[in-house]
Amino acid sequence: MTRLLTKALLSGLIGLVLGPLAGLVWVFGLMLIDPKCGSPGDSGGCAMGLLTVPVALALPASCCSRS
Secondary structure, three states: OHHHHHHHHHHHHHHHHHHHHHHHHHHHHHHHHOOOOOOOOOOOHHHHHHHHHHHHHHHHHHHHOOO
């Protein structure tokens, strides 16, 4: 029982780290591709994804990760 619980917790923690990290890399890639990001008319909307995407991915990634 302890081994099963440890495996489940470890799997959840790995997902909690890797899911938001993958989302952060994804947003950085989209910011590099989009010519409007960083332009004078950009009011920080592109940079808002750097916070919202990893936070939004944290719970599903930790619940649905498999080991």
